[in-house]
Amino acid sequence: MIALLDYGAGNVRSVRNAVAQLGCQLTDITAPEDILRAERIIFPGVGAFGSAMARLQQLGYIEPLREYLAADRPFLGICIGLQSLFEGSDEAPGVAGLGIIPGQVRRLDPHSLSVPHMGWNGIRLTRTSRWLATEKSAKLYFVHSYAARRTASNCDWVLAETDYGQPFISAVQRGQVRAVQFHPEKSGAVGLEILRRFLTGRGQMTRRDQMIYAPVASATHLAKRIIACLDVRNNDQGDLVVTKGDQYDVREAGEVRNLGKPIELARRYYEEGADEITFLNITAFRDSPLADQPMLEVLRRTSEQVFVPLTIGGGIRAFTDQDGRFYSALEVAAEYFRSGADKISIGSDAVYAAEEYLNRGNKDGSSAIEQIAAVYGNQAVVISIDPRRVYVASPDETTHTCIPTTEPGPNGETYCWFQCTVRGGREGRDLDVVQLARVCEELGAGELLINSIDRDGSKQGFDLELIALIRDAVTIPVIASSGAGCPAHFTQLFTAINTVEAALAAGIFHRHEVPIAAVKTELRHCGIETR
Known part of the structure; x- marks a missing residue:
């Protein structure tokens, strides 16, 4: 059962349509107990950190979600879905995140570049990944004003970074828990392929895969x-x-x-x-x-x-x-x-x-x-x-x-x-x-x-x-x-x-x-x- 965690804000229809385009069916999470019954969870993120966390709390989703994540069960967070895994965010001071990943989500620097970071940018893998591998020139759609950055305490989670003024975390993974700062459902064919890999469970690496999908060290750039x-x-x-x-x-x-x-x-x-x-x-x-x-x-x-x-x-x-x-x-x-x-x-x-x-x-x-x-x-x-x-x-x-x-x-x-x-x-x-x-x-x-x-x-x-x-x-x-x-x-x-x-x-x-x-x-x- 692929379950959608829709907390009632933003455009989740795009995620539904993307999953349907890939030939899969979604079940809505409508009660806390649905979280632990799910086989895979997609947490699409649109909106503000504070309102998202408040809504999760109001619905009684926070504790079962923590339990699901602690059990290393398949999870894909998107945008706020990634940010919610951290301890908190500058967007909502004093509001606690799920606390699965150490660190604070910080506001992007508006002094050197426009904020929000909005548009098509690349990702730079920090370790080998078949699930997230794309062509070097591939672009994915980002839209956010806040981002997490790599630290000594969370570096084992970091799967990819993106450059916008300075590097920020654009994807995390530990075991079966994954999350991305970009929107795969809005990233055309490249994004749909990333979603498909998550939905089908593809991700185990052969030795040949490790050579094909090796990390790329080059900087990323925002497209016009x-x-x-x-x-x-x-x-x-x-x-x-x-x-x-x-x-x-x-x-x-x-x-x-x-x-x-x-x-x-x-x-x-x-x-x-x-x-x-x-x-x-x-x-x-x-x-x-x-x-x-x-x-x-x-x-x-x-x-x-x-x-x-x-x-x-x-x-x-x-x-x-x-x-x-x-x-x-x-x-x-x-x-x-x-x-x-x-x-x-x-x-x-x-x-x-x-x-x-x-x-x-x-x-x-x-x-x-x-x-x-x-x-x-x-x-x-x-x-x-x-x-x-x-x-x-x-x-x-x-x-x-x-x-x-x-x-x-x-x-x-x-x-x-x-x-x-x-x-x-x-x-x-x-x-x-x-x-x-x-x-x-x-x-x-x-x-x-x-x-x-x-x-x-x-x-x-x-x-x-x-x-x-x-x-x-x-x-x-x-x-x-x-x-x-x-x-x-x-x-x-x-x-x-x-x-x-x-x-x-x-x-x-x-x-x-x-x-x-x-x-x-x-x-x-x-x-x-x-x-």
């Missing part, structure tokens, strides 16, 4: 991510389609542009090598997101076929339904996570939350960003920023963060600031992108998606001035979007601003103008790390 974005809405016939706007206008000759079906396109992009898939929900259900069963079904069915991270944005916020029942943003997000989303993207509501924060001068826990991050972790919250240029003749004309620009305004202005907008770019606010980015990071966001109203659909390349401004303002990962028209634009972005972690595009992929493979080939040719 290429993300495919699908704007999804109802067309005039009521069908869900992928569309693309021209300066945010999705109609052409009076009809909604129909560039394909969302599930089919997502599958295509996964097969073509997209590192992530983002769905932007622009349907009529935005005002009542839990009634949007078609979009929830898109997520469910996509996650059965696509084993890279899925982000969903559009209308995920607190609301009151027609019957007068209030739903918090956390409740809404939870339904989307359960349906297959790995990350939630927040747009207009982030602007309103930032304005309220600046008026108050402090956090009060009321924003969707704070609520979702507290339960699911910062890495689960993406802020989608939709700015437009406002030109001025001199920085003295505005109180907002202003930059000199190489793209003069309509009257020859050589300075501009970037105004935040809401309602799909239709309404400007008295807030600039630096204010928004910094406040959202303070509230708990783990990633920023930088769109550009001025560049959207232009195929002139990314707005490097905008992206550099935001990249310098925050320590969390940044995704560049809007304006890509050819593979060289991606190279230009990562060369000019090498600290940007990812780039997103939509129309050029939908219309087959630029294949994802062509982008990655161009990047590799220029010496830029990709998956």
